[in-house]
Amino acid sequence: MNLKDYVIVTGMPGVQKIVATRNNGMLVEDLDTGKVRLAPSRKHQFSPLDSMSMYVTGEEDSIALKEVFQSMLDKLNETPPISPDSPTAELRTYFTAVVPNHDPERVHASDIKKAIRWFTFMNDRGLLTGDPDADEEE
16 A cells, blocks of 8 residues: 555645645645646645554554555455544444554544545545555565
Protein backbone atom coordinates (compact mmCIF):
# COMPACT_ATOMS: atom_id res chain seq x y z
CA MET A 1 0.00 0.00 0.00
CA ASN A 2 1.57 3.23 -1.14
CA LEU A 3 0.27 6.43 0.44
CA LYS A 4 3.24 8.68 -0.35
CA ASP A 5 1.51 10.31 -3.34
CA TYR A 6 -1.62 11.28 -1.42
CA VAL A 7 -2.23 14.30 0.76
CA ILE A 8 -5.00 15.96 2.75
CA VAL A 9 -5.30 19.64 1.84
CA THR A 10 -7.20 22.04 4.09
CA GLY A 11 -10.12 23.60 2.27
CA MET A 12 -10.37 20.80 -0.30
CA PRO A 13 -12.68 17.80 0.05
CA GLY A 14 -11.32 14.28 0.30
CA VAL A 15 -7.87 13.01 -0.48
CA GLN A 16 -5.80 14.69 -3.20
CA LYS A 17 -3.01 13.19 -5.31
CA ILE A 18 0.29 15.05 -5.44
CA VAL A 19 1.23 15.91 -9.03
CA ALA A 20 4.19 18.19 -8.31
CA THR A 21 5.55 20.49 -5.64
CA ARG A 22 6.49 24.10 -6.19
CA ASN A 23 8.13 26.67 -3.97
CA ASN A 24 4.79 28.49 -3.56
CA GLY A 25 2.54 25.45 -3.11
CA MET A 26 1.61 22.10 -4.54
CA LEU A 27 -0.09 20.89 -7.71
CA VAL A 28 -2.76 18.42 -6.66
CA GLU A 29 -5.20 16.29 -8.62
CA ASP A 30 -8.80 15.85 -7.57
CA LEU A 31 -9.36 12.08 -7.58
CA ASP A 32 -12.99 12.40 -8.69
CA THR A 33 -12.69 14.87 -11.55
CA GLY A 34 -9.03 14.41 -12.49
CA LYS A 35 -8.68 18.19 -12.46
CA VAL A 36 -5.20 19.45 -11.49
CA ARG A 37 -4.94 22.71 -9.60
CA LEU A 38 -2.42 24.70 -7.62
CA ALA A 39 -2.94 24.72 -3.86
CA PRO A 40 -0.89 27.70 -2.63
CA SER A 41 0.97 27.16 0.63
CA ARG A 42 -0.15 30.58 1.88
CA LYS A 43 -3.78 29.46 1.86
CA HIS A 44 -3.60 25.69 2.48
CA GLN A 45 -1.90 23.27 4.84
CA PHE A 46 -0.75 19.88 3.56
CA SER A 47 -0.83 16.61 5.51
CA PRO A 48 0.75 13.67 3.64
CA LEU A 49 -1.03 10.40 4.44
CA ASP A 50 2.31 8.60 4.43
CA SER A 51 3.54 10.57 7.45
CA MET A 52 0.40 10.11 9.59
CA SER A 53 0.16 7.62 12.44
CA MET A 54 -2.17 6.62 15.26
CA TYR A 55 -1.37 6.03 18.91
CA VAL A 56 -1.28 2.46 20.18
CA THR A 57 -0.60 0.80 23.50
CA GLY A 58 2.34 -1.52 23.98
CA GLU A 59 6.01 -1.24 23.09
CA GLU A 60 5.53 1.06 20.13
CA ASP A 61 3.94 4.45 20.65
CA SER A 62 2.21 4.63 17.27
CA ILE A 63 1.56 2.78 14.02
CA ALA A 64 1.56 4.23 10.53
CA LEU A 65 -1.76 5.09 8.90
CA LYS A 66 -0.96 2.62 6.11
CA GLU A 67 -0.92 -0.17 8.72
CA VAL A 68 -4.30 0.99 10.01
CA PHE A 69 -5.64 1.02 6.43
CA GLN A 70 -4.14 -2.44 5.81
CA SER A 71 -5.87 -3.77 8.92
CA MET A 72 -9.16 -2.22 7.78
CA LEU A 73 -8.66 -3.75 4.33
CA ASP A 74 -7.83 -7.19 5.77
CA LYS A 75 -10.98 -7.16 7.92
CA LEU A 76 -13.21 -5.57 5.27
CA ASN A 77 -15.39 -8.68 4.77
CA GLU A 78 -16.02 -9.54 8.42
CA THR A 79 -16.05 -5.94 9.73
CA PRO A 80 -17.09 -3.45 7.02
CA PRO A 81 -16.49 0.24 7.77
CA ILE A 82 -19.33 2.03 9.49
CA SER A 83 -20.54 5.54 8.76
CA PRO A 84 -18.22 8.25 10.11
CA ASP A 85 -21.36 9.95 11.44
CA SER A 86 -22.15 7.03 13.77
CA PRO A 87 -22.26 7.60 17.55
CA THR A 88 -18.92 7.66 19.36
CA ALA A 89 -19.53 4.29 21.07
CA GLU A 90 -20.11 2.57 17.71
CA LEU A 91 -17.02 4.22 16.22
CA ARG A 92 -14.93 3.01 19.15
CA THR A 93 -16.34 -0.53 18.88
CA TYR A 94 -15.57 -0.68 15.16
CA PHE A 95 -12.07 0.71 15.58
CA THR A 96 -11.33 -1.71 18.43
CA ALA A 97 -12.31 -4.56 16.10
CA VAL A 98 -9.91 -3.45 13.34
CA VAL A 99 -7.08 -1.96 15.46
CA PRO A 100 -7.39 -3.67 18.85
CA ASN A 101 -4.25 -2.11 20.33
CA HIS A 102 -5.17 1.55 19.63
CA ASP A 103 -4.87 3.85 22.64
CA PRO A 104 -8.45 4.84 23.55
CA GLU A 105 -7.25 7.79 25.63
CA ARG A 106 -5.22 9.41 22.84
CA VAL A 107 -7.16 8.32 19.74
CA HIS A 108 -10.25 10.51 19.74
CA ALA A 109 -13.55 9.93 17.94
CA SER A 110 -12.60 12.66 15.44
CA ASP A 111 -9.43 10.70 14.56
CA ILE A 112 -11.47 7.55 13.96
CA LYS A 113 -13.94 9.49 11.78
CA LYS A 114 -11.11 10.85 9.64
CA ALA A 115 -9.50 7.43 9.25
CA ILE A 116 -12.84 5.88 8.20
CA ARG A 117 -13.58 8.75 5.76
CA TRP A 118 -10.14 8.57 4.14
CA PHE A 119 -10.18 4.76 3.97
CA THR A 120 -13.65 4.70 2.40
CA PHE A 121 -12.74 7.48 -0.05
CA MET A 122 -9.60 5.69 -1.23
CA ASN A 123 -11.04 2.17 -1.18
CA ASP A 124 -14.10 3.20 -3.23
CA ARG A 125 -11.74 4.51 -5.91
CA GLY A 126 -9.58 1.37 -5.93
CA LEU A 127 -6.50 3.14 -4.57
CA LEU A 128 -5.84 0.69 -1.74
CA THR A 129 -4.24 -2.60 -2.66
CA GLY A 130 -4.03 -5.76 -0.62
CA ASP A 131 -0.20 -5.84 -0.77
CA PRO A 132 1.22 -4.29 2.41
CA ASP A 133 4.78 -4.22 1.01
CA ALA A 134 3.95 -2.61 -2.35
CA ASP A 135 5.68 0.67 -1.51
CA GLU A 136 8.88 -1.03 -0.38
CA GLU A 137 9.47 -2.54 -3.83
CA GLU A 138 9.84 0.87 -5.50
